[in-house]
Amino acid sequence: MKSSLKRYIIGKPLRSDALGEQKLSKTKALAILSSDALSSVAYGPEQILIVLMTVSTVAFWYSLPIAAGVVVLLTALIFSYRQVIYAYPHGGGAYVVSRENLGVNAGLVAGGSLLVDYILTVAVSVSAGTDAITSAFPSLHPYNVVIAVFFVICLTILNLRGVTESASILAYPVYLFVIVMLMLIGVGIYNVVTGQVPAELHPKVGTPVAGISLFILLKAFASGSSALTGVEAISNAIPNFRDPAPKNASKTLLAMGGILAVLFIGIVSLAYFYGVAPNAKETVVSQIAEASVGRNIFYYIVQGTTAMILVLAANTGYSAFPLLAVNLSKDGFIPRIFQIRGDRLGYSNGIMMLGLGAIVLIFLFGGTTEHLIPLYAVGVFIPFTLAQVGMMRKWWREKPKGWLAKFMVNTVGAIISFIVAMMFFVTKLPQVWPVFIFLPIIIWTFHRIKQHYKTVGEQLRLDNVELPNVEGNIFIVPVAGITKVVENTLHYAQTLNVDKIIAFYVAFDQAEAKAFEEKWKAWQPDIRLVTYYSPYRSITQPLMKFIDKVEHQCTKSGYQLTVIIPQFLPKKGWHHMLHNQSSLLIRASLLFHKNIVIMTVPFHLLK
């Protein structure tokens, strides 16, 4: 555990009081927490066009009002979550808000969805980023899974090293992506305004479209709003911000919302003006870049930064998952290990768990995790809705100054989120049905764990029940021969206040048993030896039988039974392979099955 390899990879441990230094500035936080949301610009617009194309390319003009709708939804969410940040400055986002205002089960639905969702985020984003890279270099295609797993491992290590260090490395690509996208949109719009883009490339806004239906439009809208996943990340991660944390978080959230809105509208508009149609071989962003600037160096920069931001989007999961896990763990719904800070003060168990989960998903789906996107989007809009409803309830109950305006903001957020979630269920049921199976299982598990902690707590609590009086102590020493190890153990046992020491020996045939008994009598005439014959060549079984017998007698007479195991320890690790490890087996089976004290007296070999 303390090997120099670990030190090299993770860095040297940090003192607990260094915690303040690990906090995030606004610019770093924007980079680290918004890559998930911003990266969706790379696929959100495309999702809208894919749905519209099922009717006709003439319907593409609808992408403009739909994008406007998505931006309205985004605005509503941003303002709703801004209120969450100020109301819950200790973070926790949807889980805490729902639990406190709507009850435990609503909280667990939100928390459970998000917990799974972050794992999906990592798997989906990394796979998508890998795809972008292997599309550029087709010879790498057979290594998709290996590359994706490699990225996940890198992200895991970066996050184990600590939150600000990873931010420093991750900030540049995010800002680079934003700048490159803004330049692309700038050039594109300039071309459109200066009339360099032929008008016949795009259908006029308002052109009637045969076969268009409200269902199709809603489906397109739902698809487009998958670009809003990741918006909640900041509200979960407030404790990571520098003081004043809520104010800094709120500013970061607004900045993210602004950037996301501009990029989203920009890409959708350019796609419309250039008449870009989605196709399986080339992404919409790639087509826009090619149409605006041609296949030059800038085109490759656009593709490169897009690939990078997709991989980094996974990092949002790494920031939010461990913090959510801490909240769930503090409430006793998931194991306590998620509350332990690692050497570098990050919640390392959460980070490793997330990395492991993502790697498993990548292996299971062979690196093609795209069809998990709707599942992942619905898993985001369920907690969105619950959080907004929770906020409504809060304002309604507490009625602080100016509560009505706040109530209205969250009501709008709640209604829109709910509608989007429903649209996913209605229009994409074949992909989102697993939610109905996994969510109940997860929530049931949460309750089981909570129940366990509760009963354990009750059993461990001191009470006024007096512990029974101990009349005396009996020691059993299992011996494998007459050696220094046994001598050493008996010598130790004799220094303690013991009423009886019984040596116990297992013989594999009757003659051997007799011979051993005689040798023992000559060596240790004062210590009683019991020998059992084991016809099935097991050592543990006869020992257990004997212990049962003695334990039975002890219980009757108020004696305490202790098994004291002589154990010799070779000097080098590989030597362990050369010796039967019966004492370890004996110890394990005693510890787990019997209520008796087990003592190990080590005898370290010197060479």
Add this chain to the structure above:
Amino acid sequence: MKSSLKRYIIGKPLRSDALGEQKLSKTKALAILSSDALSSVAYGPEQILIVLMTVSTVAFWYSLPIAAGVVVLLTALIFSYRQVIYAYPHGGGAYVVSRENLGVNAGLVAGGSLLVDYILTVAVSVSAGTDAITSAFPSLHPYNVVIAVFFVICLTILNLRGVTESASILAYPVYLFVIVMLMLIGVGIYNVVTGQVPAELHPKVGTPVAGISLFILLKAFASGSSALTGVEAISNAIPNFRDPAPKNASKTLLAMGGILAVLFIGIVSLAYFYGVAPNAKETVVSQIAEASVGRNIFYYIVQGTTAMILVLAANTGYSAFPLLAVNLSKDGFIPRIFQIRGDRLGYSNGIMMLGLGAIVLIFLFGGTTEHLIPLYAVGVFIPFTLAQVGMMRKWWREKPKGWLAKFMVNTVGAIISFIVAMMFFVTKLPQVWPVFIFLPIIIWTFHRIKQHYKTVGEQLRLDNVELPNVEGNIFIVPVAGITKVVENTLHYAQTLNVDKIIAFYVAFDQAEAKAFEEKWKAWQPDIRLVTYYSPYRSITQPLMKFIDKVEHQCTKSGYQLTVIIPQFLPKKGWHHMLHNQSSLLIRASLLFHKNIVIMTVPFHLLK
């Protein structure tokens, strides 16, 4: 370990005194121990023709004298090994014979070669059998590795169930193969004798061949004698025979030699008369069967039994490897676990080790292990030679009645084996060079293990050095809180006659340390509490530091230090995941690094 699954797969345990019942009758032994040797009929003749074809198909007539040479070699080996059986009725074959007559290192060369060789046997035979099956059903070809591993697992389980049970299942295919081969040879010879085979198919014996050289002929002979691998199996496995074991083993050996000679000569002759030339797509046996009887049902029976015997040839390794391992282990050259009889009285660790080794080889070579054959053949002829030389030495030294005849038999065996081994080194060096690397490493390891057992034995032996007097006992109790578990532990510690009990607590911040100290004073005023503050959030490190300190003082004043660990045990297995396992970590690092007694006081939760 004692799960019902294990019972179902392996069968119920057998009593040690049931050992006699597991012994082999001659007919079963012939099946179980000769499948390796007999299966080589399926590839031995082909190996000869492949070498001759490098000159010209006219050279094929040389296959007849070469086959005769192989049969001479076989006869020499059979009679040599017959003498080994009588001289060493407890088995051990080449290893025991070489060690006793030529010294430890000669024995280890023989034993090491054979040990590795049996693993190669299993991997090579099973892969070849799988190839035969997937050649018949090409759609199975992508699953070659999976099928081969499946066969190895089946063989391992059969052998873990016990030696006679596996023989019962394995006897039928071996006898079926022998009968089918005899029928094939019978039909073929009948056709030849009745003149149904055109004479122009085969070159006349004695036809001069341009370009033939002694080197080619020797290479062909060496290749053909790879059919003799497996001949030593019976001499290794004498203890598996029913009494009188040596006599039964000797008869079985003669029977095997006779059958092998007939089949080998028969197949070579038919190949010659039908003018069969080896080709990559169809085996020689398959071509002979097709030429003699056509592609009818009998043809498929020939192919099927051939495939089966190849898989079963692996079983010879399962009989011989564990027994050789026992011999090496008894002499202290390999770990002692190989001497333990499993539930079904087989040496189960040897069986599992062999299966595992073969599976690793199959995975490493992707199921195409054919080019391991020369390596495997040379690994057989080295111990052959050593065993025969050892026998020569024995007769020379002991000079029993009629020793000269016996000496001559073994001398002939030794010379021929040596020549064959040398021919492999000369003609197939590119495939057999790993012997020169692995054999020295293996022998060095054998000596290291032996040396370790020796030094351990010396250190464990009782001597007259008095153990130091213990002035008193000090207990350290690491506590994680004020709970029933701790109360229970302290209660126990107080029943032993201890001079001092010190509770030890690790706090993660200063305020917490103070608060805990006060609570403790109120609860256990008589037991001293020591609190350390851990800035790096480690529990083990501060505990170790404290133990070091106390241990230092104890050593000075002759006190014995014991660490007594309170441990609560949840009722169900999955509950363990929900609790930090610090006490297990603490115990492990104490046991391996410190010379102090460790006690675990369990507190079993009831729900």
